[in-house]
Amino acid sequence: MLRLNELKLPLNHTEAELPAAILARLGINADELLGFTIYKRSYDARKKTAIVLIYAIDIALKNEAAVLQQHHHDAHIMPSPDTSYKFVADGAAIAARADFQRPVVIGIGPCGLLAALILAQMGLRPIIVERGKIVRERTVDTFGFWRQRKLNPESNVQFGEGGAGTFSDGKLYSQIKDPKHYGRKVLTEFVKAGAPEEIIYVSKPHIGTFRLVKMVESMRENIEALGGEYRFSSKVTDIEIEETADGRQVRGITLESGEQIATNHVVLAIGHSARDTFEMLYERGVYIEAKPFSIGFRVEHPQSLIDTCRFGPNAGHPLLGAADYKLVHHASNGRAVYSFCMCPGGTVVAAASEPGRVVTNGMSQYSRNERNANSAIVVSISPEVDYPGHPLAGIAFQRELEEKAFHLGGGTYNAPGQLMGDFVAGKASTDFGAVVPSYKPGITLTDLAQILPEYAVTALREAFPAFDKQIKGYFKHDALLTGLETRTSSPIRIKRRDDTLQSLNTKGLFPAGEGAGYAGGILSAGVDGIKVAEAVALSLAAEKA
Ligand code: FAD
Incomplete structure (x- = not known):
């Protein structure tokens, strides 16, 4: 595949004009073009009367090498990068070990959702604990607040399945650096779960709130089918940390019901509104700084x-x-x-x-x-x-x-x-x-x-x-x-190490997403979820050695 960037056509161009422009730009005949897909479409509206669409196109050719050679001085023509997602560890082998302890994901907003999905796809059967309710019940509570002024502090715009992004504009773009194309993995999973396909290629995709609700449900079914387990109305109220010779190590979490779950790996994806949980973490000595x-x-x-x-x-x-x-x-x-x-x-x-x-x-x-x-x-x-x-x-x-x-x-x-x-x-x-x-x-x-x-x-x-x-x-x-x-982003950062993505002073705790200060929006939270899931898998893999 070959990538052609910055192909410009007028806003009202016809369907046939796109392949014609590709042929003209590459200087090839129609029989040399095997097919093409739009990688990105944006627009330039600086001239309102002559708005231009700008395409990045992936192109299959009979003789790609020859065309690349012919255009080797052109910065807009290059081999298409490999954007496919690759798992970092053999989760099935890790999960088969006798001493395997399932990782826990706290919070099922976009960050927790992508972390849980990647862990589940790797075969690591995460346990997901969420203080709020399943998305349909949460929708009733949220609309109840808007219509009847009855606020449920555990089920609202901020808390519940889907996280803060569920009742939103569903804007799915971000300015983060993404050399590993994790954003594409997030969007691909969203499309599998029911988002419109255009989100993959338009420059400022959005999905709106109703579709988000359905997508969140579909992703839950997928995660459960892969061995993940959800616990709703399960607020985490404490975290067990052992002082070892090597430093502090997470050993488990406690839910509001009193139930304890033993684990050495906790993804902390609690969003920017979990103020009570921030206070609990601070009291337990987890390193936090103001931001x-x-x-x-x-x-x-x-x-x-x-x-x-x-x-x-x-x-x-x-x-x-x-x-x-x-x-x-x-x-x-x-x-x-x-x-x-x-x-x-x-x-x-x-x-x-x-x-x-x-x-x-x-x-x-x-x-x-x-x-x-x-x-x-x-x-x-x-x-x-x-x-x-x-x-x-x-x-x-x-x-x-x-x-x-x-x-x-x-x-x-x-x-x-x-x-x-x-x-x-x-x-x-x-x-x-x-x-x-x-x-x-x-x-x-x-x-x-x-x-x-x-x-x-x-x-x-x-x-x-x-x-x-x-x-x-x-x-x-x-x-x-x-x-x-007042909640434009988190007022704190739960600092983590750059290499292992674990808390600065607490091993096994993976602060993630917006609440920890590592994302600001649905897409960047999802991307951070993927990064942290990989870090958990690598840590689990290292335990074996
Ligand atoms: P969250 O989505 O906040 O998820 C955290 C989850 O953790 C919640 O479900 C919460 O219930 C759970 N939780 C918290 N504490 C505990 C605990 N102690 N135990 C168990 N569970 C816990 N961003 C965009 O990119 N595009 C938009 O269009 C957009 N619109 C928005 C509109 C609204 C109304 C809001 C509120 C936000 C919007 N955002 C938007 C921001 C976006 O939603 C957030 O950046 C994103 O949701 C952060 O993801 P997260 O997974 O890190 O945290």
Whole structure:
């Protein structure tokens, strides 16, 4: 196979124009082309009236060597890299040993899901413990919160089968370095579980929330068929650590029911909201440090405004879908303000997991056809300056802000909101404008400046007008701000060794995914799950020797 990159065609090109362009680019006749597949398709919309599709194509040829030789100076033509996934250990042989102890995966979000799947595919029969419920029951609880204000602290947007990404936009891209093509393995497994095939090749794939629910179920069936075992409503409340001559070694976990599971290998994929578990790990002496994260608001605009600004006359084209955006502003007080987790054609969701606290996030369906675009607009904060003194101080800071949001919203799980123009002008809002809020259970209009630190308010007030230079119309008086975004990423890092991926001071503990500070999104969490599953398998294999 040969890879041809940067093949550009107009947005409205016909099906026949793609093979014709391949032949022309390679300078070959039609009978030399055996077949081709699209590896990636992206677009360049810088010229709105002449949007261009950019392809990377894998091509089968009668005489590949000759074509490669002919184009050996062309940086865009090369042998296709091998992106197939290869297992790192003979799991069946390890599992057949008399002293084999099954690895445990804590948390079945994207990270735990991919870790469990790889372990199961290797024949290592993982035990998966998840504090929340199976995804269908969890869906009932989550919608119950949004509609009836009844929060179940163990079954909500953050906790339960599928993890935090289940009720989401299902964006499946990331900027991580991925030399081993693990991202492709994640996407391939998602397609096997029911995701649309296009996620493999479009540059910004997304699947929306309903499909995610079905995929998570299908992956569970697969893992169980391979010998994995799930325990739901099984919160891990303690971890057994033995002090050995070689240092600290995990020996098992305890569930809330009191049940203990003996194991030497624990994948800790608990997400960024497992605050009680972070506290337990800290008390057990697991090395944890504070890390930076960001705080701010969800912002809603009409999707049509974003579409027109990004795509001009091509707005609404089926290959482009609802437009997204990415914004950054470096404020004069030294703070970076940026857009995060943008959800085109989606809704703002109540993402709290603790009673008496309000947190926002965003989600969408596959069609992305809701009337509003929403995105978090957040300000970077760091432990050195903003929450110094203790590894868990970021959690206390988050809680304080989320409580303020709850009270400012009226203490009913309504979120506090404000029109963008009023926020910048420093006056409380009293009426909605043309932007109809999507947040359920509801919004209480107020003055949002009361709940964020002064530096964040100053930076945001500067950023919104500045963003108007990047997206004309962005600084819109009645664009709606909803508060608060506090869980943009984990406030801690459970540090691990670069070589073995085990906790810095506790062997057998594999901190993974977003909660441990090693991922930020569904795809990167899945990729980290694969890496950690491999590290577990290699550690188990080494035990034999
Ligand atoms: P999580 O998904 O948080 O999973 C952790 C799991 O561990 C949970 O199921 C939890 O119940 C369980 N757990 C925690 N503590 C314990 C315990 N003590 N015992 C047992 N189980 C425990 N990312 C994107 O890339 N694209 C998006 O479009 C997107 N949209 C989002 C929308 C929303 C509403 C939210 C909340 C997040 C969104 N994200 C999105 C972020 C993404 O969901 C996370 O980055 C990702 O889920 C992190 O994966 P994870 O497996 O590391 O952790």
